[in-house]
Amino acid sequence: MNATALLSPVPVAPPTAGASLVEARDLTRIWGKGDASQIGVSGVDLDVRPGELVAVIGPSGSGKSTLGALIAGIDRPTSGSLVVSGTRIDRMKTDQLAAWRGGNVGIVFQDFHLLPTLTAVENVELALELGSRVGRRQRHQAALEALELVGLGGHAHKLPAQMSGGEQQRVGIARATVTRPALIVADEPTGALDQANGHAVFDLLAGLTRTGTTVVFITHDLNLADAADRVVSMIDGRVASVDERGAGS
Amino acid sequence: MRSMLRQFRRAPGRILASIFALALAVGAIGVLAIPTVSKGTLREAAARDGLADIFVDTTPLGPAQLALINQLDNVAAAEAEATIAVRMSDGFLTRMIGLDFAAQTMDIVQLSAGRMPAAADEVVTSESLAAVGDRIVANSVSYDVVGTGGTLWWSQDDVVYADLETVTALGGNQGSNRLLITASDDGLSELRSIADQVRVVLQTDGDTFTTFPVYLPDGSTPIDQDIQQVSTLIGLLGIMAGLVALVLLASTTNTLITERTREVAVMRALGGRSRPLRRRLRRISLGITTVALVIGLPLGILISNFIARMVLEEFIGITPDFAIDWRVLAGSAVGVMLGARLVAARAARRVTKLPLAEALRDREGAPFGGRWTHRLAARVPVGGLLGRMASRASLHRPARTLAVVVQIAAAVGAAFLIPSLATSVNNFNSATHEPWSSQSVTSARDAGLPFPESVTAGMADTESGIYVEGELEEWQIDLYGLEVDTEMFDPMLTDGRWVHPAGREAVASAGFAERNGLEVGDTLVVDLASGRFEYELVGLSDDFSRSLYLDRTVLAADLGEPGMVNTIWSMQEHPDLVLPAASRTISAADLAADDAAGRAAIVLIFGAIGVIVAGVAALAVLSSMTVSLFERRHELAALQALGARRRRLRGLLVRELLPLGAIGLVGGLALGALGTRGIIASFEASNAVDIGVVDAVGSIPFIAAGTFVALVLLALLTVRSAGRRPVTVTLRGAA
Structure with missing residues (x-):
């Protein structure tokens, strides 16, 4: 595999023709026990098709971030089943789940969560080092190209502290996409950005669906959600409605 | 107190660990009480006996x-x-x-x-x-x-x-x-x-x-003098234990407050003023320190009494009563409270001065990139990505990195100093026998010189002589009266010559002579039981004692019993002697067995103190690393989110810790070697003898392995602890 191949806009084949990329069934996440328990999500059924841009909206505490974390595999459901890319991830052990994340999902965080001691290109390279078996030179080249694609070719050797919030988030997107995952989960990626930067980041993520990547986009911003293929509304940990917009499908 | 109980309910494990660490720190200070506890027991016995x-x-x-x-x-x-x-x-x-x-x-x-x-x-x-x-x-x-x-x-x-x-x-x-x-x-x-x-x-x-x-x-008391060296040594080790304990105290207090960064930020955001918040943080810390004192002070009393009992039973043969050194007790309580107050105040000030936005996001400290060293490290990438993260993390917080290195050095220093001291003391004990080639020594059981010197006449490989105590230059010394052509003792002369027959001459231990400014040709004024006598110093012996060697006929005459002796040296373990007074024969094998028992006792006592000092230092390292890793939990969680397995995280932490461990190891070994030399030099000066330093080189691989294993375990525990929390929870910074 060469660096260009890693980033080439070749549509990702769905795991099984016609199947959903994400299949959540009766998905429940409860924190704590007894009287102190707190419901994150409860009885969620959701299917996300390959190449789809799905926006998850809802008021604070509605469970949208919890749902995103479950789909991304950085949290585990209390009950229910969750199949992503044909793999049942709710039963995976910690290390299996970590390995699965490295190869199958890209995550974009509201707070970026870049490694503060690594430069932009090193942060992107890190995803390749953890998620795939690529040689050091190829890895570096692929990371540089990923940064080019998000418009940060000239910032490759800057540290996160030397970049603006918008730039850091674009590094975060480059890091999430460099491994060419079938699924990208973005948890309020524009939440910490101004409107212009927010739209630029959204455009980058929306553009990924053209290459066949599935994007689950968690947001408060209804304007951005309107541009999604489907909008999943959540209230009190449950899916209140699913609106098909059809724009990108 | 209510606030502390709330903290306890929230994180009982961490609070208990903090209390235990602080209690152990207080307990370790109790080592300082050992000499006083020992002496107090002896003084009480002396007063009771009318000594x-x-x-x-x-x-x-x-x-x-x-x-x-x-x-x-x-x-x-x-x-x-x-x-x-x-x-x-x-x-x-x-x-x-x-x-x-x-x-x-x-x-x-x-x-x-x-x-x-x-x-x-x-x-x-x-x-x-x-x-x-x-x-x-x-x-x-x-x-x-x-x-x-x-x-x-x-x-x-x-x-x-x-x-x-x-x-x-x-x-x-x-x-x-x-x-x-x-x-x-x-x-x-x-x-x-x-x-x-x-x-x-x-x-x-x-x-x-x-x-x-x-x-x-x-x-x-006579035993005061006997245990002076042991007491001094324990006192020095006690100071070391105390210093290490204070480091642990500082680092644990720091941890307790740093962990509340976000909570404090929320209170500040809600309008809480810094001063009451700092007071509140100090109170939590002091509350925990108080509980630790309640546990630690009795622990210190137990430790000091346990080791004092070991020392007195092993070296003196008496079992001391339970005793408490109130000065050390009060001093450690006041010191610990003051220390905790100072550290808590500093940590609280730091936590309440963090930019609110940073603190609310649960991030701590200045971002990486603010110093030229950060930028240089970013410009010169060396090694793999995880290696770079590890080395840059050390650069990111240089004060903490230095603290960890110092703490590792303290633990290693203690771990090296104690066997080195034990080896040096044991080697000194063995060296005192080295000039003697006899296989047995038979001594008169009563005072005076009860045997005629002719008692060994005609016996091969057996010589009669004198061993008595005396005083020279205000030092108590051993005097040996030997046959001039003795085959039992090799003086290993470093200067001068051996004594001539019937000469009023003496050979002295070289180290003792050197420390008292005595040179060959000087006149020695020696107090014996029978009075004051003068001898010319004609030679210096390379032994490790405080001795004078004379012609036995001269010494016997000076002791008022010409032609008499009180000691028989023989090349046979059980010489066939017919003596006119009670005597006891000790063979070289018995002496070796006594030495072995003494060595075991020294190793046991030093080992007990060493375990305390090294244990407290290790806890200090653990505590510092806990703070460091707590502050970087988002980094670790982000790595996990990107797909890093636990093995990778362990690798990252091990890469970070090992260089610090290596520097701490080298520094600690140097510290231990210097400390050993300092302590031995003080013993040599206070006893006017050569003791000599023998570094416990054999212990280095074990210390290195111990350091390595401890750091790897620390990495394992940290990753295990990080793995228990869902990644998303850590990333969101939810408490």
């Missing part, structure tokens, strides 16, 4: 001489006892002391069971020798044991106490031959002055001292 200020064996004394001595200047009281060596039915020699039980005012026998003798055939014995109701045989005479007990002076020996007449009769009616004196003014020079006056009184009747007087000035 005399001067002890000296003499030729038999009459009542008139004793009356004269009682009238000497500065003599508060003088008493006489009889002491002889008796052979028990099992063949072993034991000391028998004759005294007036009813009139005793000094060195009073304390009963542990039974009663005092009321008849000539009744005795009291040491507990280890017999029990009440037993019947013992001494020099073929039977006695009923009516009591057991003893005195502080004889605590290391098996002794039979009997009526004065009984013992003098058993010893051939020689009379009292041991003098005990208490002085009104017990300064050392005053005691020496009394001894000089007593010598004059005795010389009038042709009598003399048969041993060099033992002075116990200023209320000291």
Whole structure:
């Protein structure tokens, strides 16, 4: 595999023709026990098709971030089943789940969560080092190209502290996409950005669906959600409605 | 208190760990109390026994001489006892002391069971020798044991106490031959002055001292002097334990407050003013420190008493009562509270001064990239990505990195210093035997020179000579009177020559001579039991003791018993000797066994202190690393989110810790080596002997392996702990 191949806009084949990329069934996440328990999500059924841009909206505490974390595999459901890319991830052990994340999902965080001691290109390279078996030179080249694609070719050797919030988030997107995952989960990626930067980041993520990547986009911003293929509304940990917009499908 | 209880309910494990760490820190300070606890026990025993200020064996004394001595200047009281060596039915020699039980005012026998003798055939014995109701045989005479007990002076020996007449009769009616004196003014020079006056009184009747007087000035005990070195050493180790404990205290207090960064930020965001918040943080920390003190102070008392008991039982042969050094107790309580207050205030100030936005996001500290070192490290990528993260994390927080290195160095230093000290002391003990080639030493059990020097005439590989104690340059020294052409002792001369026959000449231990500015050709003024004598220093011996070697005929004459000796050296383990007085033979194998037991005791005692010091230092490292890793939990969680397995995280932490461990190891070994040299040098100066430093090089691989294993374990535990929390929870910074 060469660096260009890693980033080439070749549509990702769905795991099984016609199947959903994400299949959540009766998905429940409860924190704590007894009287102190707190419901994150409860009885969620959701299917996300390959190449789809799905926006998850809802008021604070509605469970949208919890749902995103479950789909991304950085949290585990209390009950229910969750199949992503044909793999049942709710039963995976910690290390299996970590390995699965490295190869199958890209995550974009509201707070970026870049490694503060690594430069932009090193942060992107890190995803390749953890998620795939690529040689050091190829890895570096692929990371540089990923940064080019998000418009940060000239910032490759800057540290996160030397970049603006918008730039850091674009590094975060480059890091999430460099491994060419079938699924990208973005948890309020524009939440910490101004409107212009927010739209630029959204455009980058929306553009990924053209290459066949599935994007689950968690947001408060209804304007951005309107541009999604489907909008999943959540209230009190449950899916209140699913609106098909059809724009990108 | 309510706030502390709330904290406890929220994170019981962490609070308990903090309390335990602080309690151990307080407990470790208790090591400082060991010398006082030991000495306190001895002083109590001395006061109870009415310990005399001067002890000296003499030729038999009459009542008139004793009356004269009682009238000497500065003599508060003088008493006489009889002491002889008796052979028990099992063949072993034991000391028998004759005294007036009813009139005793000094060195009073304390009963542990039974009663005092009321008849000539009744005795009291040491507990280890017999029990009440037993019947013992001494020099073929039977006695009923009516009591057991003893005195502080004889605590290391098996002794039979009997009526004065009984013992003098058993010893051939020689009379009292041991003098005990208490002085009104017990300064050392005053005691020496009394001894000089007593010598004059005795010389009038042709009598003399048969041993060099033992002075116990200023209320000291003989055992005080015996344990001085051990006490000093323990004191030094105690200071080390205390310093390491303070580091642990600082780092644990720091952890307690740093962990509340976000909580404080929320309160600030809600309008909380910094000053009350800082007060609140200090209170939480001080509350936990108070609980730790409540646990740690008794722990310190237990540690000090446990080690004091080990020292006294092993080296002195007495079991001390439980004792408390209130000064150390109060000092450690005040020190710990003050230390915790200072560290808590500093940490609270730091936490409340963080930019609110940063603190609310649960991030801590300045971002990486603010210093030129950060930028340089980013510009010069070395190694893999995880390696770069590891090295840059160390650069990111240089103060903490330095603290961790120092703490590792302290732990390693303690771990290296203690075996080095034990090895040096053991090596010194062995070295004192090195010049001697004899396989056995037979010594007279009674004072004086009871054997004619011809007792070994015609015996191959056996020599007679003298061993007595004396004083030179105000140091107590060992004097050996040897055959001039001795084959038992190799002086290993570093300067000068061996003594000539009948010459008033002496060879001295080189280290002792050097420390007292003595050179070949100097005249030595030596105090012996019989008086003051002068010898020319003709040679220096490369031994490790504080000794003078003379021609035996010269020494015997100076001791007032020409042609007599008290010691037989032989190349045979069990020489076939026919001696006119009681004696005891110790073979080289017995000596080696004694040495081995002594070595084991030293290793045990040093080991116990070492474990405490190294354990406290290791906890300090753990505590610092906990803070460091707590502050970087988002980084670790982000790595996990990107797909890093636990193995990778462990690898990252190990990469980060190992260089610090390596630097700490090298620094600690240097620190340990320097510390050993410092302590040994202070011993050499205070004892005027060469001891020599032997670094416990053999322990280095174990220390290195221990450091490595501890750091890897730390990484494992951290990753395990990080793995318990869902990644998303850590990333969101939810508490």
